[in-house]
Amino acid sequence: MPERNVFTWNSFVTALAKLGFLDEADSLFRSMPERDQCTWNSMVSGFAQHDRCEEALQYFGLMHKEGFKANEYTFASGLSACSALVDMYSKCGNVSDAQQVFDEMGSRNVVSWNSLITCYEQNGPAVEALKVFHEMLKSNVEPDEVTFASVVSACASLSAIKCSRITEARFIFDNMPIRNVIAETSMIRGYAMAASTKAARLMFTKMKERNIVSWNALISGYTQNGENEEALNLFRLLKRESVCPTHYTFANVLKACADLAELHLGMQAHVHVLKHGFKFQSGEEADIFVGNSLIDMYVKCGCVEDGYLVFRKMMERDCVSWNAMIIGFAQNGYGNEALELFREMLDSGEKPDHITMIGVLSACGHAGFVDEGRHYFSSMTKDFGVAPLRDHYTCMVDLLGRAGFLEEAKSMIEEMPMQPDSVIWGSLLAACKVHRNITLGKYVAEKLLGLEASKSGPYVLLSNMYAELGQWGDAMNVRKLMKKEGVTKQPGCSWIKIQGHVHVFMVKDKRHPRKRQIHSLLDILSAEMRPEQDHAETGSLSSEEMDYSSTLLWDDTM
């Protein structure tokens, strides 16, 4: 045996690694007295070539720690392994390491560039993706359809933050040598984020080839822009064209039903979900998403018990599941149940987030648990690692205001670390009206008018407060001021759909043909409601009592 120097060791390690005896290579590596660049290269490339990427990454990290830099031999299989490494770091959200691997690559091909562009597109900042794209063009690497699709996506995500990059996306899209369904779907998403659902629909209509992702992108475009009826119409079209929906589809359809409070359609969607094999008992991510959407749909439609049933049926839950249920309880007047569930959430080991705390604080507010609210608010940073945001302050002002602690609510607004907005002042003004505090009401109304002079809300509330106190002159003055400032109040209106007909009602509306019957029934109802108010309960009418006339979500037999 010749003298064992690092070169001898290396040849053994390299051979073992190349042949796939990685564990043997690994133990040999560990017993080496010294290592050089070549040793590290053998280990990294060995693991990378045999699809043991985790270990390849670990070795790569260790190599850097020991002061070695990657060279063109570090990834023996060449560019592909290196690009895969960029992609791996990108998928882990580790942008700087992805960039570093990319920087250290001896040569780069279209896939390496694409991987880095995607990295910035997914992890941000998305503008960097465009910069990398420009660098790529400068270095004379020909972009392919994947490059363009990623760049279009980057522009699309930028279209959400006011700089209108949707035009840039469109320009690149129009100049793509080859378009494909992915780039088109990215454009749909971009238009949806820029609130141009019409343009999104046009893109969708013109597509030669569509798949379920394109359908889902447009359906979610509608729900995210509040066009829930359109979302459901598109779902019906999808069914007619026999396209198979996925859990993405159901998440959106259920959200549309939830936002429309369309219980009947939501229940149809639930049946459909079961037909498609979502049983919430596999613990898979898809099941959790659909389960969460179902909880939300039921509680938004006022059926807390059905939402709770879904919640209990789920084998695995995430933070959103708990949040949806806690908020569902809170919004339907079940303050105790919301807080109980929150304690159970903590016991289960699930970490609450800022949305959970909004649910908890609003539960306290609606149930009148002032002390609990104060306690959770003051300890949320320490106990749950969630620092109060403006929304949490708004919940507290609402809670204190409802309970009549108007001065405390006022100081909370004035001492909070962020700028108060019209929502938080508006909440206090409403509380001033309830508790008939005209002095503070005037002060708050002025603050509000400073924020949104053209809105009628503060004027109307203030004038009504004066009127309630019998100060008619002051009430008139506010109304006069409104007129002078050119502020008009849009009359409120409500509507109901009965047997496919929409009936609209406005204040002092005398147009409905059966107005006399309606008003006499209203008198009876309000007389009955008065004694019920103290122990108010939510509930829904049974199906026999309701005359459903909604359109079916799909027409195949169940």
Place this chain on the structure above:
DNA sequence: GTAGGGTTAG
């Protein structure tokens, strides 16, 4: 080897 779609609050 690289690209597109989802739930909770406000």
